[in-house]
Amino acid sequence: MTPIAYVNGDFVPLSEAKVSVLDRGFLFADGIYEVSAVLDGKLVDNDSHLARLERSVGEIKLPLPETIARIKEIQRELITRNGLKDGLVYIQVTRGADVGRDFAFPKGVKPTLMMFTSVKDIVNAASAKTGIGVITVPDIRWARRDIKSVALLAQVLAKQAAAEAGAGEAWMIEDGKVTEGGSSSAFILTKDDVLVTRENSSAILPGCTRKAVVKLAEERQLRVEERAFTIEEALKAKEAFITSASSFVQPVVKIDGKTVADGKPGPTAQRLREIYIDFARSTGE
Structure with missing residues (x-):
C-alpha cells in the first residue's frame, strides 16, 4: 500500500507531499506539531493531544487553518486510507509561505497543515x-x-x-x-x-x-x-x-x-x- 499524507486540503502519496521552500516552518521553525498514537486502528487519548495543539498554536499566535473537528476527521481518514492498525499520526501546522524571508509574521498568508501516519507496534516493543x-x-x-x-x-x-x-x-x-x-x-x-x-x-x-x-x-x-x-x-x-x-x-x-x-x-x-x-x-x- 502506498502511504498517503495530507497537505493543505489534499490527500496525496507521501512521496509526493510537498510544501514551499518559503514555508516558515522550513525557514524559521515557525510551527507546532503533535503526535497521537494509534492502537487497534483507534486514536489514543487524542483529545488531550489536540487540546495541547490548540494551546501551543495559541501561545505563538498561529491560527489553525481547520477546526479541531475537521482535524479529527482528517486523522481518521488517514488511518483508513493507510490501513493503519498500530502506529502514529503526525500533525504539523506552520505559519505558511510568504513571498520572501521576513522575521515578522506575514499578513494574508494561510497556515500550512500537514499530516501523515507511520507504522509502529508500541505494545509489543x-x-x-x-x-x-x-x-x-x-x-x-x-x-x-x-x-x-x-x-x-x-x-x-x-x-x-x-x-x-x-x-x-x-x-x-x-x-x-x-x-x-x-x-x-x-x-x-x-x-x-x-x-x-x-x-x-x-x-x-x-x-x-x-x-x-x-x-x-x-x-x-x-x-x-x-x-x-x-x-x-x-x-x-x-x-x-x-x-x-x-x-x-x-x-x-x-x-x-x-x-x-x-x-x-x-x-x-x-x-x-x-x-x-x-x-x-x-x-x-
Missing part, C-alpha cells in the same frame, strides 16, 4: 520487556519548552548522543535536575514507593501520556509527587521509566551506564504500562 538505558546531556533548549515547537535541534542532538551511546533515550539536565527526555517525560519510584515526575511549567512539555499515567496511578492509590529530581536520586530509586505517545510506559534500567536497582524492568512500571494499554484500548476513538 522488545524494549518494554528488557528496559532501556538513558544518558544525560545538558538541557540547552529555549525557555518555552511548554510549547510543542517544531524547533527540535537540541532534542535531535540529545537523541543522536543517546543513539551513539547505545541508549534508548537522553535525559536533559538543568541546574542539576532532570527536566525531561528528548521525546518523553521522566519518572522515578522512590524507596518509599512515591512516583516522582517534574511538575508542569515552562521548563518542560506537558506530556499527554504523563498526564494520563499520573491520573491512572492516583486512581490506584499510588502516591505521586510532582517535583524535580536529580540523577543521584534516580540511581538510588526502586525504578525509573519514561512515558510518551510513541512508547507508552517504558522502563529505564540504566542511567549513564549505571544500573537502576537490579537492572530489570520494575513491577510498578510494568503494571502502569499494562494499565495504560488497557486505558488506551478502552478509550480509543
Whole structure:
C-alpha cells in the first residue's frame, strides 16, 4: 500500500507531499506539531493531544487553518486510507509561505497543515520487556519548552548522543535536575514507593501520556509527587521509566551506564504500562 499524507486540503502519496521552500516552518521553525498514537486502528487519548495543539498554536499566535473537528476527521481518514492498525499520526501546522524571508509574521498568508501516519507496534516493543538505558546531556533548549515547537535541534542532538551511546533515550539536565527526555517525560519510584515526575511549567512539555499515567496511578492509590529530581536520586530509586505517545510506559534500567536497582524492568512500571494499554484500548476513538 502506498502511504498517503495530507497537505493543505489534499490527500496525496507521501512521496509526493510537498510544501514551499518559503514555508516558515522550513525557514524559521515557525510551527507546532503533535503526535497521537494509534492502537487497534483507534486514536489514543487524542483529545488531550489536540487540546495541547490548540494551546501551543495559541501561545505563538498561529491560527489553525481547520477546526479541531475537521482535524479529527482528517486523522481518521488517514488511518483508513493507510490501513493503519498500530502506529502514529503526525500533525504539523506552520505559519505558511510568504513571498520572501521576513522575521515578522506575514499578513494574508494561510497556515500550512500537514499530516501523515507511520507504522509502529508500541505494545509489543522488545524494549518494554528488557528496559532501556538513558544518558544525560545538558538541557540547552529555549525557555518555552511548554510549547510543542517544531524547533527540535537540541532534542535531535540529545537523541543522536543517546543513539551513539547505545541508549534508548537522553535525559536533559538543568541546574542539576532532570527536566525531561528528548521525546518523553521522566519518572522515578522512590524507596518509599512515591512516583516522582517534574511538575508542569515552562521548563518542560506537558506530556499527554504523563498526564494520563499520573491520573491512572492516583486512581490506584499510588502516591505521586510532582517535583524535580536529580540523577543521584534516580540511581538510588526502586525504578525509573519514561512515558510518551510513541512508547507508552517504558522502563529505564540504566542511567549513564549505571544500573537502576537490579537492572530489570520494575513491577510498578510494568503494571502502569499494562494499565495504560488497557486505558488506551478502552478509550480509543
